Amino acid sequence: MRFLLAFLIAVAASAQPPAPPAQPPSKAPATPEAQAEAAAATPAKADDQAKPAEPAAPAEAGEKTPSPAPSPSEQWITGSVDFGYRRVGEAGNQPSYRGIVNLGSGPKLTGLDFTITDPKHRLFDRIDARANAWGGDPYNTAHIDARKRGVYELRADYRNIAYFNASPSFANPLAPGGFDEQSFDMRRRNGYVDLQLFPGRHFLPFLVFERNSGYGHGVGTWVQDSNDSFAVPMLLRDSANNYRGGFRLEYNRWHVTLEEEGTTYKNDNQASANGANRGDRTTPVLGGTEVLNTLTQTYGVRGSSVYSKVLATASPFSWLDLNGQFLYSEPKTDARYFDIASGNFALLSALLLYGGQYNIGASTTSGNHTLANAGVEIRPFKRLKIVTSFSGNRYKETGVGALTEQIVLKGSTYPALVAALNTPQDVTNNRQQVEAVFDVTGKITLRGGYRYVWGDATVLAGSLDQSGTLASGALQRSVALAGATIRPWRKLSLNVDYEGASTAQDYFRTDLYNYRKVRARAKYQASAALWFQANFALLDNQNPTQGVQYDFRSRDNSLAVFWMPNGGKRISILAEYDRSTLYSNIDFLLLPFFTPTVSSYKENGHTATSTIDLVLPTVAGIVPRLSAGGSLFIAAGSRASRYYQPLGRLSVPFQKHVQWNTEWRWYGYGEQLYQYEGFRAHIFMTGLKLTR
């Protein structure tokens, strides 16, 4: 989808510049956008960072007021392009490097960011576009926002993310070279186009198209009965298209959104093999060696769904807010499966050796999924707020189909095994909560409440479960909620949250059972240039049930310091340290003798990140900047590992619009147990940033 990048450039090129400004651009004051970028270039104080993640629409977005015309001194296009050449020198395990870092050598377009304003407001008021990491990098992104006030707002986004994962220790931790099954080398591409129209003040229609697809190769497994598994190459192809549209009705006291969506989905994964493959089994079966000679395996899955959404909010009185959502979908998939294999195989249950087999399967699965929630916020007094909410999530599914398994024997026939499928699943989860928030004083706010979570499920039982085809589970949990926000003085704020739960019944052994969760956060601004942020989180979960004996405890402490003397004009420092510990013990049955054993997992991690920005002494009118920092992660415990990512960057602005950037990064990864998976890489990049 590189056309999007081309489109971005084409738009920039085709936009007509306004009449020449009265003053030369070089003497013109920076536009707000340019100022904004300059401000963003310097690390900003957290509270001052003006970055709403998802900005709320203006109150009267539909109002057709003329957009303010840019002043004559403003440029019709502003932005920057950042490009250069990267050199990667790596050593160690290359699959690990590709799985974790995956940056490559070559020329790169690391960033493109521009804004176009049309002073005559013909087709648009403003277009903001950006693109990052193009030129063979593993994460390409492009985004464009175009808007004309009172008429439309258009957003388009594209991401192309490489997914490489071939960690030997994942497939088999004890094999020196490791098995190669379950490895992937593919790309996932996501994109959307979102058009919002403003035909009136209150009626706001919208149309959205989204696409998500994956394509690539991998190594999977073809499983023969329960005797052996064979690594086979796979071709992976799947995609989903979503089309949705609807409208919003927005008034001062209420709002309703109605939306309809349709989805199509397809999955055409394939696997094939040709040549003797002896599989993962190293011992003979019925006196013979299992061999896979040929395999063709195909999936053909087609899915579709319709979705409906109703969303409403209302404020009938100044002291009462209501909201509710109802989301409904009817997903459906039709699947065709086929595989045919030849070789030397064994069927233990029949003490049979045979030379080929094929499976043909077809199924249709349909479900309906309802997600609904409603909330009420009541403010009976100025100091008191009561919030109650309910949410319900129900998923009901039915699968029907048939699977034929045929063994091919030389000179005789073997009866086909035909299985009719009927696979229901019914899951209901509910959650209800009441909470009161009370301002004790202007500096202390207390919270307290209660949550009840319950549900039930009927699912397919384990395949060899002798107790029946279906299994049932239920969930019943009560949670006490408490919290406080304290601001003893303006520079210090403390926030504490507590949850304590008691569970009567859970779905799974590893679920939260009797737990307490504490989270505390403090922020202290010592001066205008120095502030601290501290976090503490604790989760203690215990399930004393006989045979489970689950004991889980995780703790996380972090401290961050931000120092920007004189507004960061000469130096700014951001440093953060995080200490996390995780401890888990749970009983399980160790096969093949069902021996009660304890599964123990420990992680004792240290994480540190820092960034130091330094303005170097001026040389010949040039003010270079030096940045240094990076992160490190060191973990001891069940998977002891180290991961370092230091970096240094020198920026030299040759001219007002030309900046030379040079960057060095180092990635180092090592594991204590699986030492062959370690790698280290020096990455050197140099390039220019042109701004206008």
Add this chain to the structure above:
Amino acid sequence: MFGLPVLSTRRQFPRARPSWTRTAGLVGAAMMLAIVGRAQENTGAPASPPPQNKPAEFVGSTTCQMCHEDIFNAFKNNPHHVVETDKKRGFENNACESCHGPGSKHIESLSAADIKQPAKLKPAETDRICLTCHRNQSTQSGRINSGHARNQVSCTACHTIGPHGLVARKPAEVNALCASCHTDVWAAFQKPYRHRLAEGAMSCVDCHNPHGSALPKQIRTTRFNEPGCAKCHGDKVGPFPFEHAPLRLEGCMTCHQPHGSANPRMLIRHEVRFVCMECHSNLPVPNPAANATLGTVGPAIHDLRSPRFQNCTLCHQKVHGSYADRALTK
């Protein structure tokens, strides 16, 4: 033991009776409180204030311009500039004062104490100002239930209504903003196996809706009612004729740590067999107890002492759900 009163769980948790009555009672009580409260507040006509306590009045944006011309000019490019034409709420030509409050006293005294600065107010007061206009919008629909609202995180903690109308649209900026409070979460993204936030390929708001959501942890929904994970991992959604129950019952976090992990595939354990066997350790019995959990142990052919069986997903590779096999092998 866990900070809760020790109660008989059987008595505390009647199986089939949802706590409708309890909640209805609480809501009813709250409604009564509200009505009484409003009645008390409305009792008696307010006395007219003495002249020196006369409420401040709107002076108009052009008056603000006289001293704050740079802000006034930059504000013309701010999305909030439309408030300048909002007759309905009485903000026409008073856009500055729609957030900062009437400015007549500030004009007289020239003191910062006589004008509202939303970023410096108590969170609830700041929110009240913003929600004057933004209350009934689709972005606010989940705010009532959101963790940010619970924890008194005001709108201006993330949004700036300042002169440049800055918004965090770039993933790296969004992440920096979230990480300024959620430092522990950002630390998880420094682990070797993680989602690609540090690289700027994703942002926190791809998965979470900071304004609130129908799902816990403010997880976004995609395809309306699927967790946001399905937005990129669409092949894991199904519906499958053979589902793996945890996906629907507890979600992806049953097995994965989505922010980052020291373990490959962001798993919660260092080896796959432990992820699987910690749940699949119930003996198959004809009539399981009422409080039995799901997940029966596999048959004895799985000799976990052999490396071949130590990664369950080598054979059970369709662990998220299968179209063809009940044992999730194809």
